[in-house]
Amino acid sequence: MTAPDIDVLCIGNAIVDVIARVDEGFIEKHGLVKGSMNLIDEVRAELLYADMGQAIEVSGGSAGNTAAGVASFGGRAAYFGKVKADQLGHIYRHDMRAQGVRFDSGAASEGPATARSFILVTPEGERTMNTYLGACVNLTTADINADVVSAAKVTYMEGYLWDRPAAKEAFKLAAKIARAQDRLTSITLSDSFCVERHRESFLELIRNDIDLIFANESEIKSLYQTQNFDGAMQAIRKDCPIAVLTRSAAGCVVVKGSETLSAPAYPVNKVIDVTGAGDLFAAGFLFGFTANRPLAHCAQLGALAAAEIISHIGARPEVNLKAHARAVGLL
């Protein structure tokens, strides 16, 4: 087996974010739950878009954001995801490669358009996502390039993939290949409602095939169906070698066997848009982790990247995270 030449391989839904600021009334009018991620069909997507104000388009997708973040820190990142061969797909591929992410998954030549998530940002910076998965439905086991998986220290996957049966199979295949090569596997639970939809199969996967899990407070509570954070933390301690539990402004807790450590959130002047906070936390953590930094340092890098992303619109870093981390003494 050759030495890994990729630090983090991310697998997820390749989505272009369409972001608009809205007021509370818009959220109410459309019967949305603030802070949630909703899967919508094409008809609903057009209806919602027609009613939304002027928007900006930025490449997104949870694991895609993480890959971009790892690369921005100077890590070697790769990405598997499915776009269509259309204008938005072209933009998505450009943005990944421009950030230095290896992204060779073929584009679909037919079928639905490249996925879009209509992200509504309310004045306090919370985001409500409405995702039309489009071409992502075409992500299958055929897109799992075993050579790339084998070359990656960590294969990181978003829980959102679980919403499509073919993507779930692709995800499981990637985990199997990675473990057969003695590489590490990682997952983010993505969203508490996503956990709700797939609790049993998530638990089975985590117990058997995952080395490192990322979850926020509501996701980990949902996984174990408890309102008690400490109870959930003790449960995941038994189920997964390393768990990184984020708690927004309260920072994060990392549990590894009998070890437990906490790290604070990084200060932010003003929260503009929380989209991508978890994705970029994972990016910083995984960058540090694959560079063999201590867990506490990984958590600090995660917190720094999350703070950068919530201080502006969009879920891709606006600064070079390596330079930023150096400037504040974290690298």
Add this chain to the structure above:
Amino acid sequence: MTAPDIDVLCIGNAIVDVIARVDEGFIEKHGLVKGSMNLIDEVRAELLYADMGQAIEVSGGSAGNTAAGVASFGGRAAYFGKVKADQLGHIYRHDMRAQGVRFDSGAASEGPATARSFILVTPEGERTMNTYLGACVNLTTADINADVVSAAKVTYMEGYLWDRPAAKEAFKLAAKIARAQDRLTSITLSDSFCVERHRESFLELIRNDIDLIFANESEIKSLYQTQNFDGAMQAIRKDCPIAVLTRSAAGCVVVKGSETLSAPAYPVNKVIDVTGAGDLFAAGFLFGFTANRPLAHCAQLGALAAAEIISHIGARPEVNLKAHARAVGLL
């Protein structure tokens, strides 16, 4: 003749801006002149894009930005411009209508894609534009809806249209219809190199068919081939009923017959991206003008809108300009 039910009709190249931050080295490497607008072909567009970093996409186009600004002030705005029936064209139309602009020009069903301008923003906030006109080449006299022109108090057109013969004819037809209906015509000179390319025909148009001209210092100097601003100002005074001459941080000068008035620029904390400064100045001015405000007040509204646009990335307002103007006591 019925009363006009549109305040400002804007006609221009319908362009989606693809904006990335770059350093000075990138400008040098590609042999670009900072602050300029360059027309590029599809091959050059792809080469430049492939070398650019991660970008964001925002609807733009000079006169399109002005229409969006007029609507944001609460003015009744309409727009003529040509997109293709593709994803970016769909986005462009959405953004115009979402801002409240009437935009009914048909989309081209074949031919080149919707236009993109690759806008490179250097650290001090200057922008260098590289525009692939794409579907804009299909704007012709057939797109000039005489009913809409007749219904508009002012028909405002960008000088950039002059770069395509068919668009130039469309522009001249619109001016002719407007004047036949006793409506006002307005033009922006757009860019000093654009003036360089079309000086004689611009002068002929201005002397015969334009009521209100917008130009910045370098454009008006280029028009009269002089390095002396005062000389250019005296020349335009004879050639056009009203001239609005902008001078960046030094504010603007409005000349109308023997009258001359100056207005300061509106203060800005930090210049992030100057793209759209002139377009939004024109929006504020035209909004005030069509609401019968005194010229000094029109200039203040223009300065306010310009200040808003240069304080963030992208050339479409991020706030409601009417509310903003009210908050600072200008409306």
